[in-house]
Amino acid sequence: MSTSSSPVKIAILGCGTVGTQVVRVLTEQQTDLSARVGADVEIAGVYxxxxxxTRDPVVPTDVLTSDVDALIERADVVVELMGGLEPARTMILQALNAGKGVVTANKALLATHGAELYEAADASGADLYFEAAVAGAIPLVRPVRESLAGDTVTRILGIVNGTTNYVLDEMTTKGLDYGEVVAEAQRLxxxxxxxxxxxxxxxxxAKAAILASLAFHQRVSLDDVYCEGITEITAADIEAAAETGHVIKLLAIAEQTSEGVSARVYPALVPNAHPLASVRGAFNAxxxxxxxxxxLMFYGQGAGGAPTASAVMGDIVSVARHAAGGGHGPRESNYAKHPLLPIGGAQTRYAIRMSVHDKPGVLARVADAFARNGVGIGSVLQVPDAELASLIISTHRASExxxxxxxxxVREMDSVGEVLSVLRIEGE
Known part of the structure; x- marks a missing residue:
């Protein structure tokens, strides 16, 4: 039952896949949502x-407007679902500066201009919620920002992009090449x-920057995140990973050590026994x-209209409650000043795959090169061939x-034919 006589008016900026789903939920579940909020919930308009x-029939034509200024002025809660940096940034700042609570799913904007948005929210006392910006429907931002606020997070490993996980999973389970899997992913x-x-x-x-900022209580922007994609991963890399008991996953990593904070994204070898190794298809974890x-492990749908709308709606209910009954959500926590480490300062294990001439003493010369540079060898797997042998050398922890x-x-050695790949090992 509603406890407030004034309705909470929700403005939605953008009417794509997610925006349409949010309108659907606000319309079809209005009675339940109003009861949860403690006041009637109304759609003020959709920009x-x-x-x-022509749009989905679930979106009434009379709520559509191209006058964003008037829409923001009459709203209590502004929900930004347009994506991109502009005009989303300008519109969100306009709402925050006017004291309106804001819900956004815009990861790129938060990772690039988060500091400016947080400061505007703090200055006006407005809410800024963004659960849907990382990992879709998975409740992740709130647990890191609130549930673990009294703990010390040391490391986050995340599969936070469903497209790349689908591509790598198809390459692993079906033995397909990168190009044909991407084409199939586009078709689907x-x-x-x-x-x-x-x-x-x-x-x-972008998601790594957001998670690092929340987990380590300091501002980490997109420019602070080292980034490699999966475009160079081959079927041979997938096969070699299987030989050593690993699968390849694109990981977003946020880590705090005694040296500082590291945020990075790259394809990595994950042991088959690790929970992340079993994440299939387009799922996130x-x-x-x-x-x-x-x-702790969080797993679920990382994208799609309905899953993302679920996370958005959770934020809308929280912000609407504050609009109806007073109070506000958590403020930005950025008191820490740990050094932000470049990729050269990050430490992990590595697997180096190379072809070498199958002659006595070759392995010893390669091992000497590792020792001279302070990189310890953990294991060596050799696959004999007619003229060249394939070596997979796994290291102990070392710096990039x-x-x-x-x-x-090693590349300059006459006895080495080619360094075929270098992949990090995470989760061991």
């Missing part, structure tokens, strides 16, 4: 650039016509390590700088 475009709608943001790792990098809580120097030296 679109062109009101004449898992990948965009231009898949660069996904396969290049940029989408995951995030593995968190914290001092008191230990290991040391590993790069080692690989550069």
């Amino acid at each position: 679109v650039r062109d009101t004449s475009v 709608g898992y990948a965009e016509a231009d898949p660069t943001a996904d396969v290049g790792g940029h989408d995951a990098a 995030v593995f968190i390590e914290a001092e008191a809580a230990g290991e 700088a040391s590993l790069s120097a080692t690989v550069a030296e």
Whole structure:
């Protein structure tokens, strides 16, 4: 039952797949949502650039408007679902500066201009919620920002892009090449016509910046995240991973060590026994390590209209409650000043696959190069061939700088035919 006489008015900016689903839920579940909020919930309007475009019938034509200024002025809660940096940034700042609570799913905007948005929210006392910006329907932002606020998070490993996980999973289970899997992903709608943001790792990098900022209580922007995509992963890399008991996953990694904070995205070898190794298809999963809580796993749908709308609606209910009954959500926590480590300062394990001449003493010379650069060898797998043998060398933990120097030296050896691939090992 409603406890407030004044309705909470929701403005929606953008009416794409997610925006349409949000309108559907607000319309079809209005009675339940009003009861949860403690006040009637109404759609103040839906901003679109062109009101004449034919849309899903679930969106009433009388709520469509191209006058964003008037819409924001009459709203209590502004929900930004347009994506992109502009005009989303300008519109969100307009809403926050007017004291309106904001819900957004815009990961790129938060990773690039988060500091400006947080400051505007703090200055006006407005809410800024963004659960849907990372991992779709998976409740992740709230647990990291609130549930673990009294703990110390040390590491986050995340499969946070469904397109790349689908591509790598198809390559692993069906033995297909990268190009044909991407084409199939586009046909099925898992990948965009231009898949660069996904396969290049940029989408995951934005999410890594957000997670690192929340987990380590300091501002980490997109520019602070090292990023590699999956475009260079081959069927041979997939086969070699299987030989050593691993699968390849594109991981978003946020880590705090005694040296500082590292945020990075790259394809990595994950042991078959690790929970992330079993994440199939377009699903997302995030593995968190914290001092008191230990290991936590979050798993579910990472994209799509309905799953993303679920996360958006959770934020809408929270912000609408504050609009109806007072109070506000958590403010930005950015008191920490840990150094932000470049990729050269990050440490992990590595697997280096190379072809070498099958002659006595070759392995010893390669091992000497590793030792000279301070990179310890954990194991060596040799696959004999007629003239060249394939070596897969797994290392102990080492810095990216040391590993790069080692690989550069090995490439110059006459006894080495080619360094075929270098992949990090995570989750061990």
